[in-house]
Amino acid sequence: MTGPATTHRDAFGSDPEGVWSAPGRVNLIGEHTDYNDGLVLPIALRQRTRAAVSPRTDDLLRLHSVQAGETVEVDLGTVGPGTPAGWTAYVAGVLWALREDGFAVRGMDVTVDSDVPVGAGLSSSAALECAVGAAASDLFGLDLLGSDEARARLARACVRAENEVAGAATGGMDQSAALLCREGSALLLDCRTGETEHVPFDLAATGHVLLVTDTRASHALNDGQYEKRRRACEAAASELGVGSLREVDAEGLDAALDRLSSDEPRARTRHVVTEIARVSATVSALRAGDLDEVGRLFRASHASLRDDYEVSCDELDVSVEAAEGAGALGARMTGGGFGGSSVALLPEGSVEAARDAVAAAFAARGWEAPRSFAVTAGPAASRDT
Numbered sequence: 228m229t230g231p232a233t234t235h236r237d238a239f240g241s242d243p244e245g246v247w248s249a250p251g252r253v254n255l256i257g258e259h260t261d262y263n264d265g266l267v268l269p270i271a272l273r274q275r276t277r278a279a280v281s282p283r284t285d286d287l288l289r290l291h292s293v294q295a296g297e298t299v300e301v302d303l304g305t306v307g308p309g310t311p312a313g314w315t316a317y318v319a320g321v322l323w324a325l326r327e328d329g330f331a332v333r334g335m336d337v338t339v340d341s342d343v344p345v346g347a348g349l350s351s352s353a354a355l356e357c358a359v360g361a362a363a364s365d366l367f368g369l370d371l372l373g374s375d376e377a378r379a380r381l382a383r384a385c386v387r388a389e390n391e392v393a394g395a396a397t398g399g400m401d402q403s404a405a406l407l408c409r410e411g412s413a414l415l416l417d418c419r420t421g422e423t424e425h426v427p428f429d430l431a432a433t434g435h436v437l438l439v440t441d442t443r444a445s446h447a448l449n450d451g452q453y454e455k456r457r458r459a460c461e462a463a464a465s466e467l468g469v470g471s472l473r474e475v476d477a478e479g480l481d482a483a484l485d486r487l488s489s490d491e492p493r494a495r496t497r498h499v500v501t502e503i504a505r506v507s508a509t510v511s512a513l514r515a516g517d518l519d520e521v522g523r524l525f526r527a528s529h530a531s532l533r534d535d536y537e538v539s540c541d542e543l544d545v546s547v548e549a550a551e552g553a554g555a556l557g558a559r560m561t562g563g564g565f566g567g568s569s570v571a572l573l574p575e576g577s578v579e580a581a582r583d584a585v586a587a588a589f590a591a592r593g594w595e596a597p598r599s600f601a602v603t604a605g606p607a608a609s610r611d612t
């Protein structure tokens with residue numbers, strides 16, 4: 228990457244006012260819990276999306292992405308639900324949402340460059356939104372980066388951009404991670420209250436590594452299935468007479484399952500309730516330095532997502548099994564499922580073996596080679612220059 232500032236000069240003929248960046252994220256545990264008012268536990272990745280930006284005094288957006296390989300012009304006045312289509316929705320949508328929230332924002336010239344894998348379940352979309360949102364905050368004097376409360380407000384604008392303008396149904400985890408995570412910590416986010424806690428996450432201190440594997444699989448059913456799961460959870464909650472499945476606790480689970488009318492909502496509910504409990508247990512285990520227990524919780528999470536929630540796929544299962552066969556304490560799919568990435572918790576000495584085992588298992592099945600890389604917990608969105 229030569230840096231988006233140089234590219235900006237080439238694309239727009241002048242230097243940017245500054246460069247802002249925001250990280251991708253990987254969720255350690257707590258999958259499909261965010262829209263159930265549950266708990267999630269992401270870390271910010273070192274991989275980031277960078278946005279070189281100059282403010283404008285009119286409503287024009289001139290947007291260039293190195294990854295998209297194009298420059299697109301959008302009139303901010305035309306932005307709204309469903310418009311524009313394509314990648315520019317994630318950028319224009321943030322400015323639209325900030326305006327909707329009452330902030331005075333104008334057009335911008337934006338050049339985007341990123342090393343977050345796109346479409347791998349590592350949240351390149353939120354990284355893009357939050358890098359642009361951070362730039363808008365500083366350039367238009369919105370003061371949305373100075374405190375966690377302000378950052379949470381910016382996160383909500385980025386969620387609106389993704390849900391309403393880009394039309395992608397997601398919970399709030401990705402944008403919160405990109406704006407609120409801290410270096411060396413995982414972010415425990417309570418999606419019911421918005422409360423956050425920073426949980427120390429330094430695997431190197433005990434000689435361990437978190438290996439992310441981008442399976443490069445992406446199954447077409449993805450979007451419809453996500454909506455179906457959300458609706459199933461809402462239906463189960465309403466059958467149980469609760470506002471969300473968060474209100475069912477682990478002790479009350481069996482009684483709740485007995486009250487549900489069929490097997491499918493029972494299985495979905497079992498996943499959500501046990502997964503939320505596993506997030507709390509993971510936080511305790513991390514604090515106690517009990518990585519064997521974290522590994523056990525990863526395994527249980529994967530089994531629950533595969534068998535009860537039915538959002539895994541062959542590539543995710545094979546990556547998890549191969550890593551565990553090569554010495555992982557535990558591994559699990561991460562992100563929405565039906566493709567994307569898995570995470571494996573490994574002793575340092577087993578990383579190469581695990582990477583090789585996953586690659587060999589994919590090659591044996593004739594699948595495209597996966598990409599595996601070790602990750603550590605990085606910082607949230609910031610101004611770089």
Ligand code: ADP
Pocket residue numbers: 276292293294295313314315317339340341344345346347348349350351352353355395
């Ligand atoms: P994920 O967030 O897991 O990477 P999504 O499907 O949510 O996957 O978001 C990917 C989309 O975000 C891309 O298809 C593209 O529209 C947009 N996007 C992300 N990063 C970039 C980028 N660097 N340049 C242009 N568009 C991007």
Ligand code: MG
Pocket residue numbers: 350351352353401
């Ligand atoms: Mg995304």
